[in-house]
Amino acid sequence: MFFNSIEFFVFLPIVFGLYWLIGGKNIKLQNIVVAAASYVFYGWWDWRFLSLILFSSLVDYSIGIALGKKDKPSTRKILLWISICVNLGFLGFFKYYNFFVDSLVNSFTFFGSDLSINTLNIILPVGISFYTFQTLSYTIDVYNKKLEPTKDFVGFMAFVSFFPQLVAGPIERATNLLPQFSIERKFDYRNAVDGLRQVLWGLFKKIVIADNCAKYANIIFNNHTEYNGSTLLLGAFFFAFQIYGDFSGYSDIAIGISRLFGFELKRNFAFPYFSRDIAEFWRRWHISLSTWFRDYLYIPLGGSRGGLSMKIRNTFIIFIVSGFWHGANWTFVIWGALNAIYFLPLLLTNKNRVNTNLVAEGKYFPSLREFWQMGVTFFITLIAWVFFRADNVSHAVSYLHHTFNTSLFSWVQIFPATILSLVLFFIAVEWLGRSNEYAIAKVDFLKKPLRWAFYILLIVLMFAFTGEEQQFIYFQF
Numbered sequence: 001m002f003f004n005s006i007e008f009f010v011f012l013p014i015v016f017g018l019y020w021l022i023g024g025k026n027i028k029l030q031n032i033v034v035a036a037a038s039y040v041f042y043g044w045w046d047w048r049f050l051s052l053i054l055f056s057s058l059v060d061y062s063i064g065i066a067l068g069k070k071d072k073p074s075t076r077k078i079l080l081w082i083s084i085c086v087n088l089g090f091l092g093f094f095k096y097y098n099f100f101v102d103s104l105v106n107s108f109t110f111f112g113s114d115l116s117i118n119t120l121n122i123i124l125p126v127g128i129s130f131y132t133f134q135t136l137s138y139t140i141d142v143y144n145k146k147l148e149p150t151k152d153f154v155g156f157m158a159f160v161s162f163f164p165q166l167v168a169g170p171i172e173r174a175t176n177l178l179p180q181f182s183i184e185r186k187f188d189y190r191n192a193v194d195g196l197r198q199v200l201w202g203l204f205k206k207i208v209i210a211d212n213c214a215k216y217a218n219i220i221f222n223n224h225t226e227y228n229g230s231t232l233l234l235g236a237f238f239f240a241f242q243i244y245g246d247f248s249g250y251s252d253i254a255i256g257i258s259r260l261f262g263f264e265l266k267r268n269f270a271f272p273y274f275s276r277d278i279a280e281f282w283r284r285w286h287i288s289l290s291t292w293f294r295d296y297l298y299i300p301l302g303g304s305r306g307g308l309s310m311k312i313r314n315t316f317i318i319f320i321v322s323g324f325w326h327g328a329n330w331t332f333v334i335w336g337a338l339n340a341i342y343f344l345p346l347l348l349t350n351k352n353r354v355n356t357n358l359v360a361e362g363k364y365f366p367s368l369r370e371f372w373q374m375g376v377t378f379f380i381t382l383i384a385w386v387f388f389r390a391d392n393v394s395h396a397v398s399y400l401h402h403t404f405n406t407s408l409f410s411w412v413q414i415f416p417a418t419i420l421s422l423v424l425f426f427i428a429v430e431w432l433g434r435s436n437e438y439a440i441a442k443v444d445f446l447k448k449p450l451r452w453a454f455y456i457l458l459i460v461l462m463f464a465f466t467g468e469e470q471q472f473i474y475f476q477f
Helices: 006-022 027-069 073-110 126-145 153-161 174-182 189-222 229-260 278-284 287-298 308-326 330-348 368-389 393-403 417-433 450-465
Strands: none
Touching: 006 027, 027 126, 027 153, 073 126, 073 153, 073 278, 126 174, 126 287, 153 174, 153 450, 189 229, 189 330, 189 417, 189 450, 229 368, 229 417, 278 330, 278 368, 287 308, 287 450, 308 330, 330 368, 330 393, 368 393
16 A cells, blocks of 8 residues: 555554554554554455565575574574575566566577577566665674574564565664564654654655646656757756655655554655755665665675775675666666766775865755755756656667757747746755655644644645556566
8 A cells, every 4th residue: 555545544543553552562462553554454455475475585594594593604694695596586587587588589689599488477576676685784784693593483574574674775774673572662752743744744755746847857758859958958957856845755754654553763865955966865865775785795705894896896896786686677777887988087086085064054045066066966967867767778868868958958849837846945945844754744843723734734735736546666576
């Protein structure tokens, strides 16, 4: 079920009531409620794939127990590789089998040979990339002795399947979320209010910003040969805010709902479109994934400690794998490679950690230099987003070809003033709240009548601009 669906607005209060009626001292029963609710939530999409998430939980729970009993390095390494192979094997089959078959057949065709391998009608399980990486983080951390293996299978099931972040993150580390299932949780009114506020902002991002931008992004991308360059650039702009509003909106809702149940999830977005270079952008965009690859792939490969060739190799590996994680399409690989190309000059000149502070800290407006830096970073990000959004590589190339010609300086053929005004309003609120965990976290500084007027404004806008229900983009990953 979707966060923005009627079913979920019925589901959440029921689960919330059952969870807190049990009381904070009965941790076991609370965990059973969370696990059961999470399986209902996931099974609402397709109950057949509950066996997959259950099997993944059983495998990594058992391997964790075994790792806690074994000291022999070779045995521990075998156990780790069993976990890696099982988890990535499932992920590879469901997500990439047809991609590799098609790529192999096309390669043979290119060299004048015919290869007959049939693809399969495979349904991609929702959220498999997210919970696979979550369970892997547990096994790897237990293997590295950063975490004691848990003996509470119900708690572990609840950790793997935790419904607020199950299908689109944030990708939680076992070191952060799993211990929270073994401690007493008490209802905190202020924390719950803050959670509801973050849910409200996440719903606004999704319903008002993402879904309305999606309408125009789809029209322009699907008919790109009919429009001039300036309109195509506007289409990329709409997609940029569609994917940001959609994905960061989901993360806000997930984090906010978790707070209602006494859990704290990791921050996943930190106002990435206010970044002054691409390195800063990647510290602020999908933080849970970028840090996962950093800790479990980039650093084990040697990170940036080696020579020039190792730095280049590792940078391309991390970005290309990150792109490929998103889906079985060469467009995602190119998207990742483009970001690697953007990032390399900063890394090789040791300028990748220059912009670690808050942009225009303590000021209402950025300097001209900061404004230029943000503009350039956003522009090159738009170019990369074209590959991310395109149906295939030729679509992306054609889109860019039709964008960057003399028609780029013509007046746009589509100009939805109302939607653009809403995006500007959204940017203004995000800018004013950029020092907070999320944009409206500190809106309680307003007097109560003004604060409630602001909340009501957001709700009215959601009802006024609710269109066709759109699936969250990252459900497909």
